[in-house]
Amino acid sequence: METTKTLKTEKPEKYDEKSLKGTIVSVGFVAAVIVVMWVAVFWIYMERV
Amino acid sequence: MQHRLEEIWMTISVGILVVFMIIIGYQTFALGMGPPSHSETIDPQKVEQIAPFDDPGVKEIAENEYEVVMILQSFGFNPSNIEVPVGAEVHFTMTSKDVTHGFQVPGTNINAMVMPGHIQKISHTFKEPGNYLVICNEYCGIGHQAMSTTITVK
Numbered sequence: 001m002e003t004t005k006t007l008k009t010e011k012p013e014k015y016d017e018k019s020l021k022g023t024i025v026s027v028g029f030v031a032a033v034i035v036v037m038w039v040a041v042f043w044i045y046m047e048r049v
Numbered sequence: 050m051q052h053r054l055e056e057i058w059m060t061i062s063v064g065i066l067v068v069f070m071i072i073i074g075y076q077t078f079a080l081g082m083g084p085p086s087h088s089e090t091i092d093p094q095k096v097e098q099i100a101p102f103d104d105p106g107v108k109e110i111a112e113n114e115y116e117v118v119m120i121l122q123s124f125g126f127n128p129s130n131i132e133v134p135v136g137a138e139v140h141f142t143m144t145s146k147d148v149t150h151g152f153q154v155p156g157t158n159i160n161a162m163v164m165p166g167h168i169q170k171i172s173h174t175f176k177e178p179g180n181y182l183v184i185c186n187e188y189c190g191i192g193h194q195a196m197s198t199t200i201t202v203k
């Protein structure tokens with residue numbers, strides 16, 4: 001009885017986690033843009049030192 | 050309620066910021082690559098009586114090391130004919146007699162704001178010979194667009 005109870009409460013959490021996949025892809029994309037721009041500017045600066 | 054993905058992106062976000070700050074901190078404090086100084090002040094009315102600005106020009110201060118003492122004023126740079134050797138470390142010491150001027154050499158990391166009352170210092174090593182354009186990049190008055198000179202690197 002108890003095991004089924006815990007399973008039931010865990011299930012909705014798993015669904016929530018799945019729905020965040022698009023979000024992490026978007027956040028990852030923003031992170032990539034930030035990192036690429038930072039590295040590019042940093043590279044130009046170091047090139048000219 | 051905890052989300053694994055949320056934890057991941059929060060960690061990455063904070064991680065990126067921390068990495069950027071560590072790199073910039075290392076550059077500034079360990080490699081001495083900080084922004085121009087502005088740490089010394091001067092009376093802008095008496096610039097020409099106060100050393101080193103009583104004798105502006107290019108001076109060899111050590112082997113392969115030069116100091117350029119420069120006064121900026123509307124609408125020119127004094128000295129205006131600067132010549133330094135390739136590969137020498139050049140220290141620019143600058144101040145303004147009137148309004149805020151800029152000192153930028155496009156294509157290099159030299160870009161400083163030169164304010165009256167402040168002494169601005171910036172160092173650079175020119176690795177390639179040639180004529181480098183120097184421009185004032187702070188709007189300083191009616192002749193601002195004409196405020197430029199060149200640095201000759203031989």
Ligand SMILES: [Cu+2]
Nearest residue numbers: 150185189196
């Ligand atoms: Cu100017």
